[in-house]
Amino acid sequence: MNLKKIKELKSFSIVIIPDQSGVQAKQRKFKLGTIISIVALYTFLVFVIGFLIFDVAPLGRMLGINNPTLSKEDIQEVEMLNRRMIFLSRELSKLKSTNQRLKEAIFLGDSTLIDSLSNKIKKSKDSLPTVKNNKIKGDLYFIINKLLQGKDKKLNDEVFFEKPVEGFVSKNFDPDKGHFGIDYVLKKGTPIHASSGGYVIFSDYTVKDGYMLIISNPNNYITIYKHCSVLLKRVRETVSTGEIIALSGNSGLITTGPHLHFEIWKNGKPINPKNIFLNYLQE
Numbered sequence: 001m002n003l004k005k006i007k008e009l010k011s012f013s014i015v016i017i018p019d020q021s022g023v024q025a026k027q028r029k030f031k032l033g034t035i036i037s038i039v040a041l042y043t044f045l046v047f048v049i050g051f052l053i054f055d056v057a058p059l060g061r062m063l064g065i066n067n068p069t070l071s072k073e074d075i076q077e078v079e080m081l082n083r084r085m086i087f088l089s090r091e092l093s094k095l096k097s098t099n100q101r102l103k104e105a106i107f108l109g110d111s112t113l114i115d116s117l118s119n120k121i122k123k124s125k126d127s128l129p130t131v132k133n134n135k136i137k138g139d140l141y142f143i144i145n146k147l148l149q150g151k152d153k154k155l156n157d158e159v160f161f162e163k164p165v166e167g168f169v170s171k172n173f174d175p176d177k178g179h180f181g182i183d184y185v186l187k188k189g190t191p192i193h194a195s196s197g198g199y200v201i202f203s204d205y206t207v208k209d210g211y212m213l214i215i216s217n218p219n220n221y222i223t224i225y226k227h228c229s230v231l232l233k234r235v236r237e238t239v240s241t242g243e244i245i246a247l248s249g250n251s252g253l254i255t256t257g258p259h260l261h262f263e264i265w266k267n268g269k270p271i272n273p274k275n276i277f278l279n280y281l282q283e
Contacts, residue, residue, distance in 0.1 A: 094205065159219045160278045161195045162241060164262050165248070173272040180270035181224065181263030186248040188229055188258040194239045195223045195262070195273075203231050209261070210251025215239060219266075226261040227252050 167184035198217035205211050211228040229249025239245055250258045264273045 095207070097204075159196055159217055159221055160241070161221075161223070161264065161273065161276050162193070163273075163277050164193050164195045164223075164225065165190060165260055167260070170259065173270075173274065175270055180265075181226075181261050182273050184248075184260045184262065186258055186260055188247075188249050190248040190260075191244045192225055192228065192246040192248055192260055194241055194243045194245050195264070195277075196221065197239060197241045197243075198223070200233045200235055200237045200239065200245075203233055203235050206252065208252055208254045210253075210255065211246070211249065212252075213246055215245075222265045224261075224263040224265070226263075227255050227259060 165184050165186060167186045167190070169182055170185045171179060171183040173179065173182055194215060196215075196217045198215040198221075200213065201216045201222075202212065202214035209226040211231050213225045213228065213231055213233060215223045215225075217223060225246055227249055228246040229251060230247040231245075232247070233239055233245045248258060248260050262273060264271050264276065
């Protein structure tokens with residue numbers, strides 16, 4: 001049947017013949033226009049239903065599958081995680097910088113800059129003796145051991161120490177329990193004075209002791225100031241006795257409140273500050 005005959009066809013009949021014998025065949029007569037209208041309507045309905053399923057109401061949502069797009073809460077959580085990662089990355093960089101400064105402090109202990117302060121200290125020998133006190137541990141001990149051990153000490157000048165602050169002593173020197181200094185209870189931001197003049201070999205933040213400052217003093221002494229809130233002196237700066245070098249605080253992990261932890265070491269060994277404080281002996 002060619003196209004011309006299809007155009008001339010105005011109506012046709014459909015005969016339904018059942019397989020069972022004895023059942024009368026049925027005949028239905030349809031017009032071509034009616035068939036075309038039904039097919040067009042069916043096609044339109046299929047298009048509309050498909051549009052509603054896949055566009056207006058996604059099939060995944062109808063089937064109970066979560067929407068893959070991020071909600072506002074998800075976006076905020078992702079941003080918070082990104083900020084945390086940036087913060088941790090910066091803290092890691094600070095720790096690396098601190099370790100590098102600790103290494104520099106060790107080498108500064110054998111430099112001519114330290115010798116120029118005492119004017120009498122000779123260069124370190126090749127071999128350095130070790131400290132017998134096994135309770136001294138950590139990076140601070142390593143600095144002190146490298147900095148002050150193995151030097152010939154022929155000094156004529158006396159070294160005097162003053163109390164770095166005026167405050168209530170909450171904990172005294174007790175090396176048997178691992179406490180190598182004195183704790184002064186202070187308000188945050190109280191000025192801290194240099195107990196004795198010298199040369200700054202460390203001034204930075206440490207995880208355990210917070211903002212810490214270490215000064216190399218003449219005659220193989222060093223003084224240590226821990227848990228500060230602000231450090232006013234930098235490495236390689238010289239300080240005078242009584243000069244303000246920092247402000248008290250509560251920094252670091254090993255602290256229970258605003259205070260200053262102060263230590264004095266000589267030849268790699270901690271000593272009781274009260275035994276040599278000038279203004280303590282005069283009281």
